[in-house]
């Protein structure tokens with residue numbers, strides 16, 4: 001973990017391996033963002049001209065690294081673009097700028113960040129962006145050829161009212177997102193359902209949460225046909241984990257349900273190779289629920305929160321479920337499994353029914369559920385569906401404030417018919433070709449307890465980043481949905497439902 005501190009904004013004399021300032025694009029040229037004044041004085045007012053000479057424009061995402069030749073105590077200056085010159089900058093601009101700066105500083109011992117942050121929200125954004133950009137997954141790297149993250153980060157926002165709490169909040173969020181990234185990045189051979197459940201137990205115990213784990217025997221005996229059915233083809237048996245957080249002054253209960261397929265081969269409905277190689281990320285929803293529970297325990301909002309992790313490995317074998325098998329779900333409904341690759345909705349449905357037993361005011365499920373989510377919204381934007389339009393819009397708004405891209409999606413009634421089964425209550429895939437993300441949502445809706453508000457986040461794209469790093473987002477596991485889930489609980493704790 002990064003060593004994080006608050007420092008004095010007189011940066012010219014600050015002793016670190018590098019300092020980070022913001023630059024903006026003005027009508028004619030590159031300009032300095034607020035916070036860079038003392039650095040500019042050390043450059044005799046000529047810093048913008050130096051940066052312009054190097055081709056800097058101040059556009060968002062641009063990073064310019066220069067030596068300071070003794071003009072500053074720090075030997076390296078990083079100027080990071082914030083886009084058009086403005087009075088103040090939104091959270092996501094600050095997070096991305098701080099993240100991009102820390103990424104280019106990997107391998108340095110220490111960095112001081114002097115981006116424009118004069119409110120609690122801005123300091124939180126800069127700090128979280130810096131910590132998240134400073135992420136590297138090195139568990140499977142050998143030798144010394146791989147750059148370590150910056151060991152010590154100082155945010156030069158001392159004097160901002162509430163800055164200490166802002167740093168703490170950013171650190172809590174970043175630690176949880178980091179946990180999720182690490183879990184998603186872990187090779188599936190080292191993250192069986194059993195290991196994921198044990199990790200959740202450990203994290204939950206450290207956070208002071210109450211914990212319950214159902215193993216394969218308890219799942220079969222308890223009637224969890226969805227989780228047991230998906231897991232039956234693997235030598236690594238399935239699990240259902242329940243974590244609970246309770247504030248004594250809570251007036252609302254929120255239940256989270258996360259998809260925890262530790263590897264999705266498709267089962268007997270086997271995936272093609274190029275769709276399979278990133279399916280270690282198929283537990284991203286369960287990891288996000290775990291991360292959110294950890295952060296919530298630390299932030300202590302006035303709410304009751306339960307988190308379910310529906311965990312299985314989806315493998316083809318002689319014991320695997322067959323296309324056309326009928327399974328008995330938790331709560332008694334029957335499902336005809338026409339395609340074993342539509343496994344996420346099976347494990348999720350069991351856990352959603354079970355979550356109803358906690359008497360929640362709101363159920364939010366998070367799942368890397370469909371390739372159709374990527375077709376509809378691309379790789380970075382989560383789809384949000386719900387059985388209540390106001391809840392859906394609140395979830396989308398919470399995501400926006402947390403700095404996560406999400407978009408409202410419908411659950412058209414007419415899609416239910418395509419899920420009719422010739423033999424069971426419902427089939428797990430539809431005869432209708434179009435709108436696959438929505439069909440999966442319509443399937444889950446059938447299992448939501450009567451009268452309970454529910455929202456569904458499809459994070460198939462956002463959970464895992466295959467492209468080059470940008471802002472504070474690395475290659476691989478992203479930690480998607482953690483910040484959104486935390487934000488929703490804080491909103492419900494503050495404003496009710």
Ligand code: BES
Nearest residue numbers: 264282341342344368369370371372460
């Ligand atoms: N885990 C996949 C969905 C997925 C695809 C996640 C790409 C991340 C990236 C899910 O279990 C799946 O295989 N869904 C099928 C459903 C289909 C058989 C109805 C899909 O989307 O193809």
Ligand code: MN
Nearest residue numbers: 264341342343
């Ligand atoms: Mn699948």
Ligand code: ZN
Nearest residue numbers: 261264282344
């Ligand atoms: Zn899956």
